[in-house]
Amino acid sequence: MTSRTPARTSRKTAGRPVTARLHGIDAARGLALLGMMATHLLPTFESNADLTPTWIGLTFSGRAAALFAVLAGVGLALSTGKHKPLQAPDLSAARRGVALRALVIAAVGLSLGGLEVNLAIILVHYAVLFLCVLPFLGMGLKQLCAWAGGWIMGSPVLAYLLRPWLLAAEPPMQLGHNPSWEDLSTPASLLADLFFTGYYPVFQWLSYLLVGLIVGRLVLGRAMVPVVLLVGGSIVAVLARTLGVTAMESWGGRAALEELLNSPGYPLESVLQVNLTGIAQEGSWWWLASAAPHSATTLDLLHTSGVAVAVIGACLLLGRLAEWVDVDLLLPLRGAGAMTLSLYTVHVWVVSGFYLKPLPAGWTEDGMYFAHAASAVIVGMVFVLRKWRGPLEWLAHAANRAGRGELRPSVR
Incomplete structure (x- = not known):
């Protein structure tokens, strides 16, 4: 959430100037921020009694x-x-820069972890993912495709085998809360939670960064690349989701899992559509046939990666359209997307202020979301128009430059 698309050399294409940044990437990042805010502030089920997905x-x-x-x-x-x-x-210097930037993100995440808030904060996991992906930064497309394919297929199986063993330990190697500075005193439990037993299992989620590396290694300036991303990502997403639903509903997967859970009336069908977090996925290989959100199965990774790639392709195409009509159509999204670390941090801090408290008089959940989203868009537009970095983006960028050796004092 902190990486800013590097500047590109100004040139002309078909008589039109190429923008200094791939605005579509920032716009996609802004869309992701607004989407996460929506899941934080708006109900994903109709009610606790009626678990119909919204x-x-x-x-x-x-x-x-x-x-x-x-x-x-x-x-x-x-x-x-x-x-x-x-x-x-140069690659070694870049890796040092990424590692230091990851430490900044981790420090912010561990600090937010001390807040009382009913959100799963992603920043510490995000930072660990940056560190885990370092060995892959020097790879070309073919190697990355092989690693990504193997990781998407194999990591959910290994996690399925290891997770019960970690949870059976005494005490279970799971935090049950957002990672904070205090958890550094129990490194084994912290690492087990980050990689396998927590909300965002880094072991499987490394697949997403490998997919992202593949996208970033393409020549994104070529005319057909965004189209391929949009169409290809959509096809993968639909196929993976269709296969997961078929496995659950037509091949007997859900019935087998309901029998395993032995909890009459449990709305497994609804949970499989929205969020599988909180259910111990053990005791049956059918869990690996699901494409449920936050299940981190192969089909879930394929579906969500496909959606992400399609969104990136769509945003890049909108960026091309904006250049053609000479109107910055993506400004509201790309402004927020250029400073997601700062905006996400403020968002979490504000939400923590309402933890276990009623909303202010006259406020609704919809109104609260609109306030957060509108604030992010407005602040982001101001910063991007003024060509400012967000405060935490500035700190992460400085750490990156320090790691690359670009902050050496000048010699007089």
Whole structure:
């Protein structure tokens, strides 16, 4: 959420200037931010009694966060050579920069983890993903495709085998809350939660960054690349989701899992559509046949990655359209997308202020979401028009430059 698309050399294409940034990438990041805010502030089920999924749950749950992670990979690819990966010694310097930037993100996430808030904060997991992807930054497209395919297929199986063993430990190796500074005193439980037993399992989620690296290593300036991303991502997303639903509803998967849970009346059908977090996915290989949001199965990873890639392609196409009509159509989204770390942090802090408290008189959940989203859009537009970095983006950028050795004092 902190990576800013690097500047491109100004040139002309068909008589029109090419923008200094790939505005579509920032717009997609802004869309992901607004989507995550929606899942935080608006109900994903109709009520506790009637667990019928809402359109918010059906649209954004699992997909907005995955889009963030895929865009992290895109940003890392763009900052490490685009379609020509950096090689040593530049690659080593870039890795140091990414590592220091990850530490900044982790520090922010651990600080937010001390707040009392009913949100699953992604920042510490996000930072660990940055560190885990370092070995892949020098790879080309073929290698990345092989690794991404293997990781998407294999990591859910390994996690399925390891997770019960971690949860059976005494005490269980699971935090049950957002990672905070205090959890550094129990590193084993912290790492187990981050990688396998927590809300955003890094072990499987590394797949998203690998997919993002693949997208970022493409020549995004070519005319057909956004179209391929939009069409290809949509096809993968539909096929994965269709296969998951078929496995659950037509091949007997849901019936087998309901029998395993042995909880009459439990709305497993609704949960499979919105969020599988909180259910111990063990005791049956049928869990791996689901495409449920936040299940981190192969089909879930394929579906959400496909959605993310399609959204990126659509945003890049809108950026092309904006250049053609000479109107900045993406400004509201790209402004927020250029400073997501700062905006996300403020969003979480504000939400924590209402934890276990009623909304102010006259406010509704819809109104609260509109206030957060509108504030993010307005602040983002001001910053991008003034060519300012967000405060936390500035800090992360400085850490990145320090890691690359670009902050050396001048010699007189």
